[in-house]
Amino acid sequence: MPGVGAVAFTWDRMAQLVDALGPEFDTKITAAALGTDVKVIATAVAIGHGGLSPDEVMRMSPPVQPTINALLEALNLAFHGQKVAPHVAGENPTMARRVLTLLVAPFRRLAATD
DSSP: OTTTOOOOOOHHHHHHHHHHHOTTHHHHHHHHHHHTOHHHHHHHHHHHHSSOOHHHHHHHOOOHHHHHHHHHHHHHHHHHSSSSOGGGTTSOOOHHHHHHTTOOHHHHHHHHTO
16 A cells, blocks of 8 residues: 555454444445545554554555555455455446445444344
8 A cells, every 4th residue: 555555454454443433334434435534544544554553544644545445455355355346347446336346244244243
């Protein structure tokens, strides 16, 4: 990720996303990306990085759009094993559509049963 380093979501980091942003974390990340809510983006990036706090990400001020793109790619890799959700692979989706393709309902169900 430009200016921040590698971001990846292990299962532990996915659980941290749920703890930090709630079971509907994908909806919050989607809204943050569409509305450029850098605090939510910084929280997700910090969790995916594993060695930074959200405040440190905010101070680093990485470029917003490449950061959002890298965040979405990391989430898609965690869920689908590829940078773009399977049903849009090969297409050129807009940023909003890429965010909406996270398809995390199965993870949400797991989080809700805890």
